[in-house]
Amino acid sequence: MPERVVVTGMGVIAPGASGVPEFEVALREGRSGIRFWPEAAELGLGCQVGGIPAIDSKLLDDLLPPPRRRVLSPIMEYAALAAIECWRDSGLPFDFEPSGRVDWDTGCVVGTGIGAIDILTGVVAPLVAQRQHRKMGSRMVERVMISGSSASVAGILGLGGPAITVSSACSSATCAIHRAAQTVRMGLCKRILAGGVEIPSLHTAATFDSMHVVPRDFNQEPEKASRPLSATAGGFVPSGGSGFLMLEALESARERDARIYAELAGSYENSGGQRGDGSMTAASSEGAIRCIRGATADAGVPSADIDYVNGHLTGTTGDPREIQHLATALGRRLTELPWVNATKSLTGHALGAAGAIESIATVLQLNGGFLHPSANCRDLHPEIEDIAGRVPMRTVPCQFNIALKTSFGFGDVNACLIFRRYEANH
């Protein structure tokens, strides 16, 4: 009998909002975390706005002893802050103790799309070129290895379950949540911190800038730059951050009387194979549709029962296609779609962390009975004007039961999750 998987804790570092309570307020207020990015302007990037989450250095100083604190790179700092919040939020006591016990029942699965690009370019490359590699010391490998964030989180929390990083571009965190859910469901681990982390990087931003997939017309109005679903969308706004959800076997949550935010009722991941209308950078229609249907089937939820969709919706030309795929997958007309919003309209696109931050937004809305506004889309794209009544333009009080979270990443790699209001006897 597979285990039911529930969410018992969350932690988030998002642009303009650190911590779950502040993030919920930002969502409810429709507050954008996008700001002018002076360094991007100095470098002459076309897009000079971004979502740069703050790192609470003081909090980390308080939480961790100097030897552990000293070795954290920025990506590890993001991951640590969100992971420790998630851990505590799930009701587990945090007290960093290097000689303490290992928690063999808990693991972490972390999604990351790009990794430590700024350390590779800003520290490793120059030192090696200057024949000064000796100055990197003993802690550079962990800073640049792709699994640095999961390894760091596991070390800080003393995790003895699986501790891995998965990568699939912009669907990384959603794939991480899917993988973690599978592991818990199969009874292989009681609890897994699942999510993602991405550092906002000028180098990463520049690679997207050269692809012409980021907006250039809103540098003077940063909060208007991220415009998913809009006719005047000019691309996605680069951002970063971190988010974790504690996925836990229901039995374990009940045993320790943990608070349950929601049930992760089902999930699915696939690839479109970059055939047909799919490519390295565009989701194939069939792949995306199969992924959505795979998730609803896995959850045993009829498509008619989906109340709300937290879209991948980035603010690129992919948005109208995504809405069409959604309508096809759910077998509904545009006017009859579930509620749809784009958390990226407020946070920008946190790439490998996006699926985690947006899953947390999904659970907060499900749990809190509201829908956050999908900002900057009053001028809906003409191909999808019919969804006008299904997109909250301002915060809407809304009690709902079943939410679909979708992510479609470069590489034509997809992941979808179904969150359901928790009921003991489902």
Add this chain to the structure above:
Amino acid sequence: MLASSFAAMKQIIKGDAKEMDRSQIRDELLSGLRNFVPKMPDVSTITDSTLLSQDLNIDSADMIDIVLAIEDKFSITIGDEQVDHVKTFGDLVSLVAELTSKVTGHGVE
């Protein structure tokens, strides 16, 4: 280099050369070690015979980073073979004292 040599020479001539004494080095090292030693004992218990590996749990990787931090702090360069001979806290203090005095010495050659 030349300018700094002259500056050092002037200091020596004026008689205010600041050669760090052993207790100053000791204090600086103890304060820096806090960043590397997870369970730092009370500094009053650390003596010249305290073993870095057994007593302070400093492993070879930590030692690499401690050496880099000391190099930065004292503006000296420490060779790998010199590190190999450091076993106790006292060895470390002596090595730093020796290298910092050489820096002053080289300044007037």
